[in-house]
Amino acid sequence: MLESFFPILILFLLATITPAVMLILPKILAKRESDPVKDAPYECGIPAEGDARERFPIKFYLIAILFLLFDIEAVFLYPWAVIYRKLGVFGLVEMVVFIVILLIGYLYVIKKGALRWQ
Amino acid sequence: MISLPIINFSVIYPEIIILVTAIAVLIADLFIKGDRRAPISLIALAGIIMAAFAIHAQWGANVSGFSGAIIVDNYALLFKYIFLVGALLTLFLSVWYLQREELFSGEYFFFILISIVGMMILSSSNELITAFLGLEIMSIPLYLLAGFDKGKLRSNEAALKYLLMGAFASGFLIYGIAFIYGSMGTTNFDEIVRALSSDSLDTDPLILIGISMIVIGFAFKTAFVPFHSWVPDVYTGAPTPVTAFFSIAPKAAGFAILFRLLTVAFSPIFVNLSTMLWVLAVLTMSVGNLIALTQRNIKRMLAYSSIAHAGYILVSLAIGTSKGTEAGLFYLLAYTAMNAGAFGMVILLGHKGEDDLTISSYGGLSRRHPVAAATMSLFMFSLAGIPPTAGFIGKFNIFSNAISAGFIWLAIIGVINSVISVYYYLRVIITMYMKPEADSVTTVTYPPSLLVAIILAAWGTLHIGLFPNGWLLFIRESVVGLYQAL
Numbered sequence: 001m002l003e004s005f006f007p008i009l010i011l012f013l014l015a016t017i018t019p020a021v022m023l024i025l026p027k028i029l030a031k032r033e034s035d036p037v038k039d040a041p042y043e044c045g046i047p048a049e050g051d052a053r054e055r056f057p058i059k060f061y062l063i064a065i066l067f068l069l070f071d072i073e074a075v076f077l078y079p080w081a082v083i084y085r086k087l088g089v090f091g092l093v094e095m096v097v098f099i100v101i102l103l104i105g106y107l108y109v110i111k112k113g114a115l116r117w118q
Numbered sequence: 119m120i121s122l123p124i125i126n127f128s129v130i131y132p133e134i135i136i137l138v139t140a141i142a143v144l145i146a147d148l149f150i151k152g153d154r155r156a157p158i159s160l161i162a163l164a165g166i167i168m169a170a171f172a173i174h175a176q177w178g179a180n181v182s183g184f185s186g187a188i189i190v191d192n193y194a195l196l197f198k199y200i201f202l203v204g205a206l207l208t209l210f211l212s213v214w215y216l217q218r219e220e221l222f223s224g225e226y227f228f229f230i231l232i233s234i235v236g237m238m239i240l241s242s243s244n245e246l247i248t249a250f251l252g253l254e255i256m257s258i259p260l261y262l263l264a265g266f267d268k269g270k271l272r273s274n275e276a277a278l279k280y281l282l283m284g285a286f287a288s289g290f291l292i293y294g295i296a297f298i299y300g301s302m303g304t305t306n307f308d309e310i311v312r313a314l315s316s317d318s319l320d321t322d323p324l325i326l327i328g329i330s331m332i333v334i335g336f337a338f339k340t341a342f343v344p345f346h347s348w349v350p351d352v353y354t355g356a357p358t359p360v361t362a363f364f365s366i367a368p369k370a371a372g373f374a375i376l377f378r379l380l381t382v383a384f385s386p387i388f389v390n391l392s393t394m395l396w397v398l399a400v401l402t403m404s405v406g407n408l409i410a411l412t413q414r415n416i417k418r419m420l421a422y423s424s425i426a427h428a429g430y431i432l433v434s435l436a437i438g439t440s441k442g443t444e445a446g447l448f449y450l451l452a453y454t455a456m457n458a459g460a461f462g463m464v465i466l467l468g469h470k471g472e473d474d475l476t477i478s479s480y481g482g483l484s485r486r487h488p489v490a491a492a493t494m495s496l497f498m499f500s501l502a503g504i505p506p507t508a509g510f511i512g513k514f515n516i517f518s519n520a521i522s523a524g525f526i527w528l529a530i531i532g533v534i535n536s537v538i539s540v541y542y543y544l545r546v547i548i549t550m551y552m553k554p555e556a557d558s559v560t561t562v563t564y565p566p567s568l569l570v571a572i573i574l575a576a577w578g579t580l581h582i583g584l585f586p587n588g589w590l591l592f593i594r595e596s597v598v599g600l601y602q603a604l
Contacts, residue, residue, distance in 0.1 A: 104144065107145075108144060108145075108148060112148075
């Protein structure tokens with residue numbers, strides 16, 4: 001039974017050795033010179049401005065959470081659409097109930113002003 | 119057509135009624151603004167009453183649905199009654215409180231109703247994954263309810279603490295379910311019984327690990343020692359009607375599934391589990407009562423006392439027979455009435471902001487408000503287990519059944535604990551009747567909705583205590599079907 005995992009073992013070894021070699025070789029071969037441009041996050045991009053750990057409005061968080069919620073719920077439509085014909089009327093009714101509950105949630109979000117950017 | 123699982127919505131129509139009511143409450147809240155929102159609670163009330171009638175119509179049924187995942191028997195229906203009574207009492211406790219603390223909103227009732235749906239599924243579940251689903255539907259609104267007083271630091275702390283502990287407990291539960299499925303290949307209770315009784319001689323250690331982890335998962339919700347650490351802070355921080363709800367309904371839900379799981383599904387190996395429950399019962403009773411002795415805050419004292427009461431019900435769970443289950447359910451019923459009443463009195467005697475909830479703030483209450491003091495005393499006597507109240511009959515039932523089942527030491531420890539508890543319950547009564555008057559007792563208003571809850575609770579406490587036979591028969595009728603198949 002364990003023999004069937006042999007290719008995975010080889011892959012595991014390869015995955016360990018390759019990055020190790022790639023990390024160790026430059027340490028031995030490369031020259032080390034550093035200047036401010038070289039140490040910047042993007043050496044050949046636009047110069048960075050400020051820190052990435054900045055405070056930003058909590059509204060982003062709310063929008064992100066709401067997006068996640070509705071996005072995940074929309075994902076449920078895909079498997080249903082794939083076997084729509086096989087499920088028949090029952091599947092349709094179930095999905096309508098689901099969408100209606102989703103719509104009530106959407107209505108709630110709008111009415112509560114969660115999407116208003118003020 | 120592909121083969122669908124057998125779905126018959128007719129078995130869960132009380133749940134559907136509550137769910138539709140919850141959504142109606144949410145929509146109503148969107149369109150009714152400001153001070154005219156009080157009728158929203160009436161929608162919730164109507165839904166609860168309709169669901170109670172639906173359960174009444176289902177009484178006596180013994181059907182399963184959703185391919186055996188849901189079972190509707192009298193046992194499940196009895197628990198659904200308890201949840202609905204808990205929700206009803208919470209509703210009456212809440213309305214005035216929410217207006218006083220300026221917290222009134224439709225979401226509050228939405229959370230209560232959704233949580234009740236989860237509990238109803240939990241009590242009806244005949245399969246572990248369904249039980250997990252019910253537990254989560256129940257828990258998530260509870261986390262939100264704990265933090266409902268958004269402006270208060272304590273309430274936020276309560277919500278966060280409850281969420282983290284609850285999520286951790288769910289992890290235990292689902293891991294335990296994985297062990298059970300791994301060792302038996304099924305999560306259905308009927309099939310678990312069959313699998314266990316066929317090879318009971320060499321019990322797989324994985325099964326024991328699995329069931330222990332499942333018990334831990336539910337023990338967090340029902341607050342057994344040593345899984346109780348969240349209880350005092352959450353109970354103190356949450357709004358008081360929410361605390362009342364926490365101490366009644368989720369606890370009953372936890373016991374609903376524990377009784378069915380341990381004494382029915384795992385009945386062939388119950389002997390191996392009994393010791394674990396014995397230890398849990400002794401720990402829960404003793405730690406709850408001993409720490410309650412030193413509490414000055416009334417909500418904190420009631421939190422520890424609710425831990426202790428879970429310990430008494432655990433004694434009946436450790437017995438593991440149908441008689442034990444009956445005693446446990448009877449106690450749960452009595453506990454629902456008396457605890458809701460006690461919290462109702464805390465709400466009645468509190469003031470806006472609730473910054474002073476010490477027991478000493480009740481000093482001299484009997485002189486200015488003799489009726490309020492007498493009612494509070496009734497609930498305290500009942501919690502302490504003094505006749506002629508419901509608490510006495512409940513405790514008597516549990517301990518006498520424990521003795522006749524051979525659990526002599528458990529009964530002795532239980533009675534000792536019961537005596538310890540008298541001290542801190544009587545301290546409230548002594549403060550009310552014998553201490554000098556505190557400033558806070560001078561103004562007490564009597565809002566009608568809150569009075570309804572307290573009168574209902576007082577009626578329950580006295581009626582169960584004075585005429586227990588009808589209630590005992592009612593419970594026997596609901597438990598008898600549970601053990602018939604064994």
